[in-house]
Amino acid sequence: MATAAELAYVQREEEPILPAPRSEIGAFAWFRQNLFSSVGNSIVTIIAILFLAWVIPPIVRWAFVDAVWTGPDREVCLPEGVGACWAYVNAKFAQFIYGRYPIDERWRVNLTGILFVAGIVPMAIPSIPFKRLNAIFLLGVFPVAAVVLLTGGHFDISFDWLFGLLVVAALLSGLVVAMTTDVRERGLAGIVTLLAIAAAVVAFAYGDGRDTVGYFAGDVGRGGLVNARLVILVAGSAALIAGLVAILRTPGEPGAGRVGALWIGAGVLELVFFALTIDFGLRPVETQLWGGLLVTLVVAIIGMVTSLPLGILLALGRRSKMPVVRFLSVVFIEFWRGVPLITVLFMASVMLPVFLPPGVTFDKLLRALIGVALFTSAYIAEVVRGGLQAIPRGQYEAAAAMGLKFGPMMRLVVLPQALKIVIPGIVNSFISLFKDTSLVLIVGILDLLGTVQQGFNDANWTSSKTPATGYVFAAVVFWMFCFGMSRYSIYTENRLNTGHRRR
């Protein structure tokens, strides 16, 4: 008689793993699951395929098959049945990049571009070291070089400017007085403050009514220019040396670092101004001649660089406990956010001249830049405020418990966390800014879109196909920049997403 053990079937080794059913793997299964999972889904898929079959061939035919790639003028694009007139883009390409920038000076634009790429690419790739030096190059050296290269440098420093600089110097040394605890340093800084104020008064009195001294004003002559430059050079060097001495002489002493940094900052600022007055022998190129992608990038990059710190300050102001500061920040932010950029640009081009003292004129591009920067800073401020609000109260309290004052608390604890959270929002604002730069064409500044559009009026290239071609070209350029930024933002977001990731 068989025992139970003999009768029962016991699996003694593992069954081989069977392959998945044919219906669940391979292309067929993918099609079934993703495109034809149900009757409704199948109908939708077929409609979508029909739609694509309807849309794609004409686009391909227009852009590639029937397109005209080269040609001397519009004659090649006039025949019936011709698609995109790429010959137009081909002929005007240099203009789309540089605008009316003089042809034999375009190497300056190229050099600026190369410097920018050389600064931004290693900055953007996390694994490349020397980030601090890189940042100094990108935010300190590059802007000065770019201004000199693009405009030609050799700026006139008028007594009004000198007055402004001296006021800044007075404020900075006043701050030193307020911050330092060292008696000698306080005394020294106090003397500097008084001297700066006195010099400012003299500059103000002497420079009253004179808008430019030197270069363009014959009667005052170059003497004024040289003197102003000399004052700046001496003051800047002195401030730089004083700052270095303050840091080196008293290592570890509380406050010395800050005081030194202030001095160095003032020195660098003045030396930058000095650098701008040097004649490098470059031909001046007025901003009216700038155009194309150059203007688009100038407006976008300067807008980004200036609006971010301003936006952070506004966000901190809006969360401040001081009612006056908070109220002003709220009014500022809500005002800029409540009006369209067009009206801001109109204001910059029509109203700003009315607001300034008679005779003082601003560069048109600079006016638009100010408008764009203020406008964007309000949006950045709201994004950053969102990040600040997301930081738990405990972080503030912990920072305060560590004995950190407001500045270090923000710089070391709160802002790094808050800004990390809002990177996508900031990049979104930057993308909006990049797209909004095209609006400057309405106030008569020729950016990429403006230059492309201006070309339509060229009698050599007027045809019914030119506008579509030009706009598609501009759209592709804008798209590449904006899409690139959004992809980089996603990459950064993932990289900085430390510790809170769900696995």
Next chain:
Amino acid sequence: MAADGVAIGTGTGRAPRGSILNDPLFRSIIIQLLLAAALIAFVWWIAHNTIVNLRRLNIASGFDFLWERSGFDIGQTLIRYTQDSTYGRALLVGFLNTLLIAVLGIVFATIIGLILGIARLSRNWLVAKLATVYVEVIRNIPVLLQLLFWYKAVLSVLPNPKQGFILQGDVDPLSPFRWLLDKVGVTTGPSPLTFHMPTVALNNRGLLLPVPVPGPDFTATWIALGLAVIATAAIALWAHTRQRRTGAQFPTFRTGLALIVLVPLAIFLLTGSPLTFDAPVLKGFNFVGGVAIKPEFMALLLGLTLYTAAYIGEIVRAGILAVPWGQTEAAYALGLRRGVALRRVIIPQALRVIIPPLTSQYLNLTKNSSLAVAVGYPDLVSVFSGTTLNQTGQAVEIIFMTMLVYLAISLTTSLAMNIFNRRVALRER
């Protein structure tokens, strides 16, 4: 910490000796005073410069110009306006045109955006990818470029009225099924549902549409519609109270829809279809009759709608994704059907996430409508900050007034949103 640091708990009651500069209260008062003083000085400086400049340039100031004769024409007006109207009336015309484009744009953008958002979440790979491509392409191209593209590259190069696209003639809704009807042998020839399609034309003068002209007997249809709406409201009230009392449900939505559509339609057909169309007719080189939607308006509407729809699509998608899957499961576990679960559980929660960014998109659309100036649509900025400013030269007043109008729109919307938000916000216990 240093041994000679702060003595803890000595409790003399006095603050440790230190500079008054380190007193937070003192500092904050000083900072605020300085800021206020700087601001006042700045404003005074600007006001002073403005007064000097205006006097120097001999520009009048004040708002008297609003009551002066404007002397220019406006291409599209919602209210009566001629060259003899005042600048003030021109401002009103521009404002109404802005509102028109904003309202229409919002409606269309919401519809397209909703479809896009749902399409991006579709289980159908192709549909999801198509929607993604649309969103990624449209969002990364300046809206101004898109407007100009529609205006100058598409609508302006359309053929003239004679060679443009014209759609007219008899349309038989059953024609796609003709083969089936023929096979069964029910009918031959046009079906009784055939109707005459009034002319629709598209050319470089714009989109020409027929205008419906209700006949004298059309009043009956209006009355029927009114009665149907009242009846639906009554049924909804009754169904609601009955459900409260007994729990029994009633298909209010379907009944109401049937009432509101079918009853007026029946009356309309019974009274002999008293509705004619004033259709555009080609006479010579142009169309007469009907209503023309100008290319400027179409370009602006198309551009703004398609652009904003991409953003709204993303908002809708994010909103739906923000509702945890557990909510859906819980709704199904309670025995709710798919439609009810969506309507009663998922959508209300998604809306809470969707509405704030949606409002800001609506405001963006309204503000972007100021780009009308680039395509020549007479909106507020174009009429007021453009033509009026050029004629009067009163830049300060005009730009401020334009900004104030937009500010007022933005701030009232924000205010309404905040109130709404407070009502729907999650009440945490």
